Amino acid sequence: MMEIRKCKNKKCQRTLPEGYKNRYCENCRNDHVEKLKNAGKVLLTCVGIVGSTAIAIATKGKINIKK
Numbered sequence: 001m002m003e004i005r006k007c008k009n010k011k012c013q014r015t016l017p018e019g020y021k022n023r024y025c026e027n028c029r030n031d032h033v034e035k036l037k038n039a040g041k042v043l044l045t046c047v048g049i050v051g052s053t054a055i056a057i058a059t060k061g062k063i064n065i066k067k
């Protein structure tokens with residue numbers, strides 16, 4: 001069965017090639033990956049700060065991770 005699928009991005013709506021396994025076109029996927037990378041960096045930074053603060057509180061400053 002031939003099925004014409006379009007990119008799930010409402011702003012994009014590009015027709016996806018036959019047999020294409022992703023819901024988003026290559027272009028949107030690249031954009032998404034970039035955003036994910038950036039979000040990942042921000043998240044890791046936040047987790048890092050919160051994490052080290054939490055450890056510092058939990059250990060009541062007995063363990064110094066970094067000075």
Ligand SMILES: [Zn+2]
Pocket residue numbers: 007008009012013014024025026027028029
């Ligand atoms: Zn797209």
